[in-house]
Amino acid sequence: MPNHHLLRILSPCLSLFLLFFFGSFHGVLSTFSTIYGNVSSSSQCGDIFIKYPFWTVSNAAVHHGYPGLGLSCSFGSNYPTLSLTNHTYFVTKINYINETLTLVDIDAADQRCPRARHNLTIGSLPFNYNSANVNLTFFFNCDAPPSVSSPSLDITCLQSGDKWSYVFTNMSQEEEAAFDEACHCEETVVAVVKRTEVTVGNVTEEFAAAMHAGFMLDWEAPKECNACELSGGRCAFNRNEQVMCFCDDESIHNDGSSCKGRDEICSNICDTTC
Incomplete structure (x- = not known):
């Protein structure tokens, strides 16, 4: 069969193939x-x-x-x-x-007297704590006041009857356990805030402003x-x-x-x- 007849037969098939190929x-x-x-x-x-x-x-x-x-x-x-x-x-x-983000606990936002309700847990998420943060340790509904002077604040707006609540800055686990044992508190929660929002050596009445400002995390x-x-x-x-x-x-x-x-x-x- 002459080549031009072969091309005449194959041309429609070739066209369909090319159309299908480029269409795909x-x-x-x-x-x-x-x-x-x-x-x-x-x-x-x-x-x-x-x-x-x-x-x-x-x-x-x-x-x-x-x-x-x-x-x-x-x-x-x-x-x-x-x-x-x-x-x-x-x-x-x-x-x-800088690969950082600032977060504010939705429970604390816009609250005049914010109450920390849970500890921050990162788990397996791609975050790390930023060095700009400090911890605020809250003790809620305690039976007794601190027996020694300390950089703590009694949170009068969270007082319930004869129960008192307190907050400390950067408290160690040992200090936390000792305070809880001495004052018989119903609940302890650790919140994270930015260091710049906390007065050095004292939380002061600005703890609410610190919680409103939130904390920072790094992501990776x-x-x-x-x-x-x-x-x-x-x-x-x-x-x-x-x-x-x-x-x-x-x-x-x-x-x-x-x-x-x-x-x-x-x-x-x-x-x-x-």
């Missing part, structure tokens, strides 16, 4: 662009700009950022909120250069994201907490590997279409 390729890239666009977008909640490695809590299949750094934004709110071990905090500042990349970020990618994870890596060459990796070239996408397409 465009579909993959469109899907990538849709996913990547969703997970890499930034947003603003009140006064706070939210971007990687933080992300806005939603029903999206993939979240672009670190696990545990999802922020919720209520309509009309000045600040987003962050959940730490089932407790909610306002995020009043994010410093993306989870070890699962190190290879991805070192190669120029951005870490993400899906609903199953599977870590993924989104790369500038529009490739996606979910095996913990670093970014590679665009040829991997082409290879994957050929494997499914050829």
Whole structure:
């Protein structure tokens, strides 16, 4: 059969193949662009700009950022909120250069006489305590006053009948146990505040202002994201907490590997279409 007859027969098939191939390729890239666009977008909640490695809590299949750094934004709110071990905090500042954020316990916000209701627990989340913080140790509903002078404050606004409450700055565990045994307190809670909001050597009546100002945490990349970020990618994870890596060459990796070239996408397409 002459070659031109063969080409005449193959041309429609070749055209269909090329149409299918490039259509599939465009579909993959469109899907990538849709996913990547969703997970890499930034947003603003009140006064706070939210971007990687933080992300806005939603029903999206993939979240672009670190696990545990999802922020919720209520309509009309000045600040987003962050959940730490089932407790909610306002995020009043994010410093993306120093990688720090400032949090205010939602239970203490705007309260004239704030009552610390729980200890701060970070657990396995990608946070560390900032050196700018100090601890305030609260003793609630104590039977007796301190027997010796100490840099403590009796919180008159939390007095209940003949029960008194006190607060100390940077108390050791041994001191905490001794005070609790001597004064027979019903509850002890340790809150964290920024050092600049506390008078040196004394909490003073400004403990409420200190709690309103909040405390600082440092964040760090989870070890699962190190290879991805070192190669120029951005870490993400899906609903199953599977870590993924989104790369500038529009490739996606979910095996913990670093970014590679665009040829991997082409290879994957050929494997499914050829």
